Amino acid sequence: MSLPSAHHHPAPTASHLPQQLAQAGLRATRQRVLILESLLVLPGHPTAEQVHQHVRAQVESISLGTIYKTLDSFVAAGLTRRVASAEGSARRYDADCTEHHHLFCTDTQEIIDYCDPQLDALIRDFFAARGLPDFQPHSFSLHVKGNRLTGAATAASEDSAT
């Protein structure tokens, strides 16, 4: 993805994934490291199923149930987020827990991270000024629907599923 302000994961330096897990109070097993890595590596925001496919490439035997359980524990530990999506029926996960926004491509179902401090400030200021009387906002996430204009509008939609 080449959106200028798109959020950059701090480089998939697989080296510190175990640390991240440890910090979160989770054992850094091979499986977990691979699952966490999948979230960083897979395009968009993968489903449990997609993570499963990906991890299977390395650990033949891993089961889908384990993926679900592990992703749940990541979410509980604050290591991962669930992304809200109105489309599709499967849950999507996001390794990035910093505050950021999402672009939803209506063509490809892709979910693209979008990080923009200016936008954050704009929204924060707006609510600070307006002040909701009955509600204390505490985090904001903007969902932008639209379509991607990849110069090569190619349906490069390769889904290595299955």
Added chain:
Amino acid sequence: MSLPSAHHHPAPTASHLPQQLAQAGLRATRQRVLILESLLVLPGHPTAEQVHQHVRAQVESISLGTIYKTLDSFVAAGLTRRVASAEGSARRYDADCTEHHHLFCTDTQEIIDYCDPQLDALIRDFFAARGLPDFQPHSFSLHVKGNRLTGAATAASEDSAT
């Protein structure tokens, strides 16, 4: 809900629901009117299951499959929306198709509609000005997490978001 800018459905005037359906090119059957009405009446943003329960009160025999199919056709006709939610696994529907935003109460899991043309303009202008190079946005929905201050829990935390 008493948020001043909270969106108000144009009063559940059941009388014009058939019209709405007709306008959308759908036959105004008893079942459909009831389903549409349920979306307006049920608190929060109901699941297909909840709509089913509610409609059953009047039409004993209606099946869950019909609810799903009907809601799908409503969505296709632009009469209803699917609400994106990171929590839970069931789809949530919203009878209100005007552009609006959502406040998610982290205490009660409640989803409150929030409609604010100024905010809409602010966001639209922001993106018009910034211009995403690879993406053509076409609708925006802000998800605000926080908690409701129902007079009771107020004094506690007074920290402005970040």
Added chain:
DNA sequence: ATCTTTGCGGAGAATAATTCTTAGCTGTGT
């Protein structure tokens, strides 16, 4: 090093959510 405790992973069954298929009914136009 061995024992123990505990969390983790694997398998598959169980449950929940959603879609599909088929058939029958109802209203409309002729």
Added chain:
DNA sequence: ACACAGCTAAGAATTATTCTCCGCAAAGAT
């Protein structure tokens, strides 16, 4: 009345998610 179209009902089929149970392997204590 007849044929057509769209709708509903019912239930099977699929897909998504959770749960349970068991053996294993790592971390701590002796």
